[in-house]
Amino acid sequence: DAKTTQPNSMESNEEEPVHLPCNHSTISGTDYIHWYRQLPSQGPEYVIHGLTSNVNNRMASLAIAEDRKSSTLILHRATLRDAAVYYCILSQRGGSNYKLTFGKGTLLTVNP
Amino acid sequence: DTAVSQTPKYLVTQMGNDKSIKCEQNLGHDTMYWYKQDSKKFLKIMFSYNNKELIINETVPNRFSPKSPDKAHLNLHINSLELGDSAVYFCASSQPVPINSPLHFGNGTRLTVT
Numbered sequence: 001d002a003k004t005t006q007p008n009s010m011e012s013n014e015e016e017p018v019h020l021p022c023n024h025s026t027i028s029g030t031d032y033i034h035w036y037r038q039l040p041s042q043g044p045e046y047v048i049h050g051l052t053s054n055v056n057n058r059m060a061s062l063a064i065a066e067d068r069k070s071s072t073l074i075l076h077r078a079t080l081r082d083a084a085v086y087y088c089i090l091s092q093r094g095g096s097n098y099k100l101t102f103g104k105g106t107l108l109t110v111n112p
Numbered sequence: 113d114t115a116v117s118q119t120p121k122y123l124v125t126q127m128g129n130d131k132s133i134k135c136e137q138n139l140g141h142d143t144m145y146w147y148k149q150d151s152k153k154f155l156k157i158m159f160s161y162n163n164k165e166l167i168i169n170e171t172v173p174n175r176f177s178p179k180s181p182d183k184a185h186l187n188l189h190i191n192s193l194e195l196g197d198s199a200v201y202f203c204a205s206s207q208p209v210p211i212n213s214p215l216h217f218g219n220g221t222r223l224t225v226t
Contacts, residue, residue: 036215044202045217046216087155102155104154
């Protein structure tokens with residue numbers, strides 16, 4: 001299975017940018033890179049996903065390395081509400097079906 | 113309107129009992145999932161159904177039986193509950209190919225087996 005490696009925890013200050021790294025050196029050519037986050041006592045929430053090019057949406061930006069072996073989720077201005085566990089996930093294909101396998105994630109703490 | 117809703121939110125029961133968790137989605141998605149999050153916070157897929165058909169079964173004990181009466185519902189029945197079944201169970205839905213379609217999760221059912 002293609003796996004991801006993330007730091008266990010990171011800390012940021014409110015209104016500062018946050019760069020959350022993810023290594024996925026065994027990524028295959030058809031794997032998409034997904035990011036989800038889980039706020040306390042809630043289910044995971046989709047953040048962003050991409051294949052090769054950098055992606056932007058209203059929540060965050062995703063920067064993907066040229067060799068696709070790593071990526072970075074960028075929160076442009078962290079707020080207290082962004083404190084959560086952030087999961088970097090590769091889609092895995094088993095036959096005609098895809099599944100997302102969650103790892104340990106990075107616990108992001110945002111200081112006021 | 114809640115997109116993916118699970119009931120109950122909390123479930124406390126004794127070992128050996130049989131219990132069910134219900135899940136409904138109003139997003140018109142064809143695919144639904146059950147995930148289990150244990151005390152160490154690992155989130156593991158258990159089952160995936162596409163249009164009422166079982167697609168993924170991740171070596172879950174036979175005591176766990178998902179049932180999908182229609183594509184908007186995926187219920188989880190657990191027989192002969194064990195202490196190790198204590199966890200938070202999340203239901204999710206997506207379009208058939210999650211590679212390009214985000215998963216939408218419910219807020220979980222916290223199961224405690226005593």
